Amino acid sequence: MTDAPIITKVEVQQCSRIIKDIGREPGSGTPTYLPGAEMEQSFYMTRVFTDKGIVGEYPLAADISRAAELMLGHSALERGFFYAEYARYPMNLLGAVDTILWDIGGKFHNASVSELLGGFRKKLPAYASTMNGGVTGGLSTPESYADFAEQCKEIGYKGFKIHPYPRPELQDHIDAILALGQRVGDSMDLMLDSFCFYRTFADALKVGYACDEAGFFWYEDPYFDGGATEYGHRKLRWYIKTPLLQGEKVHSIQQKVNLLLANATDFIRGGIPANGVTGTMKLAGAAEALGVDVEIHGCGPAQRHTMSAIGNSNYYEMVWVHPDVECLQMTNEIYANYADGLDAVDADGNVGVPDGPGYGVEYDWKAIERLTTATVVHE
Numbered sequence: 001m002t003d004a005p006i007i008t009k010v011e012v013q014q015c016s017r018i019i020k021d022i023g024r025e026p027g028s029g030t031p032t033y034l035p036g037a038e039m040e041q042s043f044y045m046t047r048v049f050t051d052k053g054i055v056g057e058y059p060l061a062a063d064i065s066r067a068a069e070l071m072l073g074h075s076a077l078e079r080g081f082f083y084a085e086y087a088r089y090p091m092n093l094l095g096a097v098d099t100i101l102w103d104i105g106g107k108f109h110n111a112s113v114s115e116l117l118g119g120f121r122k123k124l125p126a127y128a129s130t131m132n133g134g135v136t137g138g139l140s141t142p143e144s145y146a147d148f149a150e151q152c153k154e155i156g157y158k159g160f161k162i163h164p165y166p167r168p169e170l171q172d173h174i175d176a177i178l179a180l181g182q183r184v185g186d187s188m189d190l191m192l193d194s195f196c197f198y199r200t201f202a203d204a205l206k207v208g209y210a211c212d213e214a215g216f217f218w219y220e221d222p223y224f225d226g227g228a229t230e231y232g233h234r235k236l237r238w239y240i241k242t243p244l245l246q247g248e249k250v251h252s253i254q255q256k257v258n259l260l261l262a263n264a265t266d267f268i269r270g271g272i273p274a275n276g277v278t279g280t281m282k283l284a285g286a287a288e289a290l291g292v293d294v295e296i297h298g299c300g301p302a303q304r305h306t307m308s309a310i311g312n313s314n315y316y317e318m319v320w321v322h323p324d325v326e327c328l329q330m331t332n333e334i335y336a337n338y339a340d341g342l343d344a345v346d347a348d349g350n351v352g353v354p355d356g357p358g359y360g361v362e363y364d365w366k367a368i369e370r371l372t373t374a375t376v377v378h379e
């Protein structure tokens, strides 16, 4: 393609922000609600410039500096070239490069990423995906979980997922599950994500029985195996009725499909940061061919555009919401016309798909400058 935009510069701005009232409990590796605490979040605001004046922009989780040498001088439209090149790497380079190149592709063709993908869903059902439970505040007791679920239902959400970690007592998790089932089980899809917290297969089994009793919609990453063992999850599925959602903890789409083929999961987890838009569409195709659904991890413009083109996907993950603190979306303040968060759904619990070329979002560059701690330019 003679008119293809050629990549001339890659600019990476390392950004960080402080979130109030979020911290780590002593002895816990995972952030939770902790009044008075502060936590730093960081991301890489990335721009890929081309000789046609088209600029790809996205707040990426990974620094694509390592890819800059290969990108410079190459067509920004050849996503397949970069996908093949970086599929050999274990980390998130593939997903990051692919994600930002889709923004350029959309802007070049004057179409949204959704349109380029053949997107057909204008409204995406969202579930409220809570922050980790804490020892105080709104997600610290079975009743407070159930209260927040009701609040989310009032807002419009049809689904509600809890991350009960890091409360150490298994019975606390079981009590929260049963309280949710009693309070909203007949009116919301309920999910549990232990984030691979339960130490033993037996503990995962006990929680799974509670999910069965409460009629949960899915049970995600139950236990301490790293979310990857085929045998263990296949065995778990023999004992419990609640469908499993696995695949977040393995990176490649090949590993994810292996979990499906091994009967180790019911739903498969898709991930934009690791697999990009391209890889997630490939995974959705593989899942469709096997007759199952893909559920995309996390929220953001790329997640919305991708899900809009996938029929076999149920929910958009509005993560992490909490009754007492702002949504933990690290990037909300950098957008001029886009937001995720507890109130970012309509009265039916849906989110929309941004219009406009590429991802259809505009950035607040003054806010981005305020958050920038370092800038690296490759040209």
Ligand SMILES: [Mg+2]
Pocket: 193, 195, 220, 221, 248
């Ligand atoms: Mg998860």
